Amino acid sequence: MxxxxxxxxxxxxxxxxxxxxxxxxxxxxxxxxxxxxxxxxxxxxxxxxxxxxxxxxxxxxxxxxxxxxxxxxxxxxxxxxxxxxxxxxxxxxxxxxxxxxxxxTGNAFSCAEMAIYLMLGLLRKQNEMQISVKQKKLGEPVGETLFGKTVFIMGLGNIGINLAKRLRPFGVKIIATKRSWSSHSQAFESTAVPIQNGEIDDLVDEKGGHEDIFEFASRADIVVCCLSLNKETAGIVNKSFISSMRKGALLVNIARGGLLDYGAIAHNLKSGHLGGLGIDVAWTEPFDPDDPILKFLNVIITPHVAGVxxxxxxxxxxxxxxxxxxxxxxxxxxxxxxxx
CATH class of the missing domain: 3.40.50.720 (NAD(P)-binding Rossmann-like Domain)
Known part of the structure; x- marks a missing residue:
């Protein structure tokens, strides 16, 4: 050539x-x-x-x-x-x-595993545990279990499907939204974690469309962003969306940094409305290690390695x-x- x-x-x-x-x-x-x-x-x-x-x-x-x-x-x-x-x-x-x-390629289930890592890290208060180790304290902090939680998977594509499959053994309730459910069969058949037609009803407790994201967010203990980034989804996790979330709920993003509105995230972390943030992708990459968001103990960030x-x-x-x-x-x- x-x-x-x-x-x-x-x-x-x-x-x-x-x-x-x-x-x-x-x-x-x-x-x-x-x-x-x-x-x-x-x-x-x-x-x-x-x-x-x-x-x-x-x-x-x-x-x-x-x-x-x-x-x-x-x-x-x-x-x-x-x-x-x-x-x-x-x-x-x-x-x-x-x-x-x-x-x-395994990218989808690698990202799904990272989402669970971030959830568990937030629930068990990873940053506070490191402080306890340094201070030679035993038996604190008191964490939470994933068991019994309601997880909202926003965007049930390949990553979302693999995540739902892996979350089932934790004893959680899974609610999920997808732009169109009529086209899900092909995606389910091609996923690295095989799902037969009809099995989605056993995997997801409740299905919804894009119009349901605020209502689903209001019932979730953990929201996981698995959406692709485009003109419709850029900044979708904004002030209105976070306000619809339960006070103290956790937010995890393993998709694209542009899905989250930085100002809304920072404001709701400071106010305490957002109970924790776990992100593998950021608004600007590489992420600024001096960013004020990192001062919060309930924030975990990884360097875009979910699929790595x-x-x-x-x-x-x-x-x-x-x-x-x-x-x-x-x-x-x-x-x-x-x-x-």
């Missing part, structure tokens, strides 16, 4: 999520006709013209950057979300945009590697989902 028809160049944007490019390079070590480069964010505009495939991760790919990608055939996310790409601009320039469905597990990242690296080889050889793509 290069001028000499011998090399296909793959660009990884930025140093973040290093396992993504390290595992991909390792997977492709026996394919000398694939060249993988990791380029700092600031240098991407200057070099993108020589690449045929781009893995953008958390970099915004706008129309101006796309206009420089003269040889680009495929823009690809190392994961699910493609909200950072100007899809219309890519389409106009003849560039395909793709994502890796979370249900085939050995299993999921090696699986996704294989998909990226296979796609690079398929691009080079001109064979049909497998393991990815096109969005344009």
């Amino acid at each position: 290069d001028n000499d028809k011998k090399i296909t160049r793959v660009l990884f944007c930025g140093p973040d999520f290093p396992a993504s490019h390290n595992f991909t390079i390792e997977y492709l070590q026996n394919y000398p006709f694939i060249q993988v480069d990791v380029v700092p964010f600031a240098d991407v505009p200057d070099v993108i013209a020589i690449y045929h495939m781009c893995v953008f991760k958390n970099m915004r790919v706008d129309a101006r950057l796309i206009s420089r990608a003269n040889q680009m055939k495929l823009l690809m996310q190392f994961g699910v979300g493609v909200e950072g790409v100007d899809i219309d601009a890519a389409t106009k320039n003849g560039i395909k945009v793709a994502r890796i469905p979370g249900d085939i 597990t050995e299993h999921s990242y090696r699986s996704m690296s294989k998909v990226v590697g296979d796609v690079a080889v398929q691009l080079h050889t001109g064979t049909p793509f497998t393991g990815i989902e096109f969005v344009n």
